Amino acid sequence: MVTAPHLLQYEKALINELHIKPDVIKRAKTILSGIDSGSTGAYTHSQGLQSIRQNVVEFIKKRDQDTDPEFTTQHIFLTNGASPGVQMGLRAMIRGPQDGIMIPIPQYPLYSASIQMTGGTQVPYLLDEETGWSLSVEELERQYSAATKNGTNVRALVIINPGNPTGQVLPKDNMKGIVDFCHRRKIVLLADEVYQENVYTEKPFHSFHSIVKEMGLSESFEMISYHSTSKGFLGECGRRGGYFQFSKAIDPDVQDEMYKTASVNLCPNVDGQVMVDLMVNPPREGDDSYAQYKQERDDILSSLKRRAVNLVKKLNSLEGVSCQQAEGAMYAFPSITIPDKAVKEAQTLGVAPDMLYVLQLLEQTGICVVPGSGFGQKDGTYHFRTTFLPPDDKIDAVCERLEKFHNDFMTKYK
Amino acid sequence: MVTAPHLLQYEKALINELHIKPDVIKRAKTILSGIDSGSTGAYTHSQGLQSIRQNVVEFIKKRDQDTDPEFTTQHIFLTNGASPGVQMGLRAMIRGPQDGIMIPIPQYPLYSASIQMTGGTQVPYLLDEETGWSLSVEELERQYSAATKNGTNVRALVIINPGNPTGQVLPKDNMKGIVDFCHRRKIVLLADEVYQENVYTEKPFHSFHSIVKEMGLSESFEMISYHSTSKGFLGECGRRGGYFQFSKAIDPDVQDEMYKTASVNLCPNVDGQVMVDLMVNPPREGDDSYAQYKQERDDILSSLKRRAVNLVKKLNSLEGVSCQQAEGAMYAFPSITIPDKAVKEAQTLGVAPDMLYVLQLLEQTGICVVPGSGFGQKDGTYHFRTTFLPPDDKIDAVCERLEKFHNDFMTKYK
Numbered sequence: 001m002v003t004a005p006h007l008l009q010y011e012k013a014l015i016n017e018l019h020i021k022p023d024v025i026k027r028a029k030t031i032l033s034g035i036d037s038g039s040t041g042a043y044t045h046s047q048g049l050q051s052i053r054q055n056v057v058e059f060i061k062k063r064d065q066d067t068d069p070e071f072t073t074q075h076i077f078l079t080n081g082a083s084p085g086v087q088m089g090l091r092a093m094i095r096g097p098q099d100g101i102m103i104p105i106p107q108y109p110l111y112s113a114s115i116q117m118t119g120g121t122q123v124p125y126l127l128d129e130e131t132g133w134s135l136s137v138e139e140l141e142r143q144y145s146a147a148t149k150n151g152t153n154v155r156a157l158v159i160i161n162p163g164n165p166t167g168q169v170l171p172k173d174n175m176k177g178i179v180d181f182c183h184r185r186k187i188v189l190l191a192d193e194v195y196q197e198n199v200y201t202e203k204p205f206h207s208f209h210s211i212v213k214e215m216g217l218s219e220s221f222e223m224i225s226y227h228s229t230s231k232g233f234l235g236e237c238g239r240r241g242g243y244f245q246f247s248k249a250i251d252p253d254v255q256d257e258m259y260k261t262a263s264v265n266l267c268p269n270v271d272g273q274v275m276v277d278l279m280v281n282p283p284r285e286g287d288d289s290y291a292q293y294k295q296e297r298d299d300i301l302s303s304l305k306r307r308a309v310n311l312v313k314k315l316n317s318l319e320g321v322s323c324q325q326a327e328g329a330m331y332a333f334p335s336i337t338i339p340d341k342a343v344k345e346a347q348t349l350g351v352a353p354d355m356l357y358v359l360q361l362l363e364q365t366g367i368c369v370v371p372g373s374g375f376g377q378k379d380g381t382y383h384f385r386t387t388f389l390p391p392d393d394k395i396d397a398v399c400e401r402l403e404k405f406h407n408d409f410m411t412k413y414k
Numbered sequence: 415m416v417t418a419p420h421l422l423q424y425e426k427a428l429i430n431e432l433h434i435k436p437d438v439i440k441r442a443k444t445i446l447s448g449i450d451s452g453s454t455g456a457y458t459h460s461q462g463l464q465s466i467r468q469n470v471v472e473f474i475k476k477r478d479q480d481t482d483p484e485f486t487t488q489h490i491f492l493t494n495g496a497s498p499g500v501q502m503g504l505r506a507m508i509r510g511p512q513d514g515i516m517i518p519i520p521q522y523p524l525y526s527a528s529i530q531m532t533g534g535t536q537v538p539y540l541l542d543e544e545t546g547w548s549l550s551v552e553e554l555e556r557q558y559s560a561a562t563k564n565g566t567n568v569r570a571l572v573i574i575n576p577g578n579p580t581g582q583v584l585p586k587d588n589m590k591g592i593v594d595f596c597h598r599r600k601i602v603l604l605a606d607e608v609y610q611e612n613v614y615t616e617k618p619f620h621s622f623h624s625i626v627k628e629m630g631l632s633e634s635f636e637m638i639s640y641h642s643t644s645k646g647f648l649g650e651c652g653r654r655g656g657y658f659q660f661s662k663a664i665d666p667d668v669q670d671e672m673y674k675t676a677s678v679n680l681c682p683n684v685d686g687q688v689m690v691d692l693m694v695n696p697p698r699e700g701d702d703s704y705a706q707y708k709q710e711r712d713d714i715l716s717s718l719k720r721r722a723v724n725l726v727k728k729l730n731s732l733e734g735v736s737c738q739q740a741e742g743a744m745y746a747f748p749s750i751t752i753p754d755k756a757v758k759e760a761q762t763l764g765v766a767p768d769m770l771y772v773l774q775l776l777e778q779t780g781i782c783v784v785p786g787s788g789f790g791q792k793d794g795t796y797h798f799r800t801t802f803l804p805p806d807d808k809i810d811a812v813c814e815r816l817e818k819f820h821n822d823f824m825t826k827y828k
Contacts, residue, residue: 017431041652080683081679083678117675230457239685268654
């Protein structure tokens with residue numbers, strides 16, 4: 001690339017005066033050189049820039065030790081965050097109320113909302129709180145059979161791993177059982193893996209792509225996997241960067257239709273695309289920025305882990321509260337005992353009992369958590385979802401305020 | 415705002431070494447001070463940042479000399495470009511195939527595609543090429559009555575002004591007739607005004623918002639208007655910035671539902687939101703950047719105008735080609751005579767005759783235009799859409815290649 005003299009001067013000032021590291025400038029140039037227009041202000045390919053999709057492919061291949069030359073950039077769609085990609089996937093699969101999508105309970109309500117907007121049918125399956133929100137294939141079979149008996153054509157299974165709001169990280173054997181279930185039942189797996197970097201136990205994250213490969217099913221297994229720049233240690237959610245990956249067994253005609261659908265919105269925002277590039281292709285050892293990158297990444301992740309442990313410990317110390325370990329993601333999802341008197345008051349007010357709890361919490365402490373009823377929960381149980389995102393120096397105070405509120409609430413409705 | 419010492423040093427370097435104008439830095443600070451998180455990396459309100467929506471409201475009020483205190487930021491939704499906003503509007507209005515949306519023919523295919531994806535019915539009305547692609551209320555009445563007779567419940571009328579692909583700018587009287595039609599028929603007006611800055615004749619652009627106000631219908635007229643950062647003289651299409659405006663007569667319950675729908679995607683990308691801010695609140699006289707801004711804006715718009723005139727002139731000089739003046743937008747949409755022999759060849763190949771023409775044009779010259787059949791056209795007529803976006807120093811060569819191709823094509827199929 002030829003650089004004009006005034007640009008060289010500009011670069012020098014960036015490095016000397018603004019202390020921008022040289023590899024950052026090099027990276028910016030590399031990204032721009034992958035854009036035909038040479039600018040982040042122009043439309044791109046509707047699936048996103050080829051150069052960035054190439055880096056996504058390499059990221060996945062490296063993560064999953066995959067060397068399949070047939071897995072290429074045509075299988076990657078960059079998106080404005082994971083959510084629009086999920087909606088595209090659901091829209092492609094739902095033709096009407098006869099089509100069912102299996103979703104976990106509790107689940108991040110993107111799925112229930114999108115299924116409803118698209119006119120399909122929810123086929124809920126329960127996660128088992130007592131065993132750390134584990135996912136049993138027997139439960140999948142049970143709900144699948146019940147839905148099929150009712151005339152629902154089950155088209156897809158949604159798995160969120162690590163879980164939102166539940167935080168569980170799926171073990172390998174369990175994932176194999178899930179893949180086997182989808183394969184036997186000929187349903188598409190929608191693998192929401194946006195929290196793949198947020199793991200706080202010794203249990204490692206495995207992508208479903210790697211499991212499918214290990215099982216030798218790459219040629220026949222239909223799956224869409226999702227990732228995002230909004231989570232992990234980046235947390236760049238306002239950029240709306242994300243991607244989804246088609247497994248190569250998905251019919252090229254389906255991919256063509258998805259491309260056509262994507263083209264209605266022209267392209268994902270380019271700054272978000274660039275953010276995806278930074279996520280999948282971070283500074284490497286030897287790069288000027290590597291030390292700083294590593295430090296920030298490790299600090300954020302170890303702080304999240306520390307906060308996860310402390311928050312769950314605090315929650316478990318409260319009367320009538322029980323909280324599973326947050327193995328991953330960014331949330332604790334405690335079960336709370338709500339006294340009968342409070343349940344009755346909620347009924348009188350026409351709100352869910354856990355909504356009564358969280359509204360009073362908000363009013364009295366300013367702490368905002370989401371009631372379990374927003375995610376779905378086993379009948380007769382109550383929960384709320386709280387994040388452990390407040391910084392280290394604030395989370396203790398948050399826990400204290402929560403504790404005081406909780407004790408007052410339990411006394412009030414005793 | 416207190417600024418840390420190292421930030422002051424940073425600012426100084428930006429001004430002295432990188433020649434960033436001081437008002438640019440001030441603007442960046444103002445934008446950041448309107449964001450609770452202080453960062454463009456975090457989620458915002460699902461309708462977009464309050465501070466930027468406030469600037470959109472002020473932009474519209476200034477443009478339309480509107481002082482209505484009841485028109486507020488609650489009526490503005492920032493979006494990832496205009497397209498997702500259009501789809502949200504259509505989705506809100508279409509319940510099933512019984513619901514019809516009136517769309518111009520020819521039209522930018524966002525509308526036909528979105529209506530089809532949403533399961534509604536297109537109710538096309540023809541623009542009249544001979545009178546400069548004018549829009550007659552009689553034609554609207556005719557198509558409305560025919561659709562209603564067929565059992566279609568017409569819910570909305572789409573107007574693209576300035577037109578895409580046709581480039582016409584609607585005169586005020588015509589707009590009043592359209593508003594009156596929608597008001598009498600109780601249908602929602604979807605006003606696509608993304609080309610409002612791209613006007614090349616003495617006929618000024620009027621927003622439908624201003625017309626409705628002038629007609630005294632603000633309290634009762636239901637309308638959604640669209641704008642975007644992708645057009646005008648900015649052309650920052652890769653940012654995916656845009657907004658839509660609800661007229662205040664739209665039921666607050668509908669607005670609440672739209673807000674809920676928007677929240678499924680969390681928020682529009684923040685860099686795109688910032689781009690909207692720059693569009694609606696450009697540098698003003700007295701600002702350090704004003705002279706440069708004005709110069710660039712005027713250069714771009716006068717160059718577009720010059721190219722529009724030259725391109726249309728060139729097209730009209732070709733055998734069997736007739737092109738209306740491009741009053742606005744970014745396109746010429748000439749009618750082309752396709753010889754019978756070429757029409758027969760197209761039929762044999764199973765493609766539209768104008769598709770045969772544009773494919774040969776692409777193959778032989780590298781010039782890419784869009785066949786009229788992609789936009790819809792009166793039966794038996796053929797068109798293509800071409801932009802006048804190639805820069806001044808290239809457009810003459812483009813015209814020459816087009817002319818040579820066209821003459822060869824006409825000779826070949828004579």
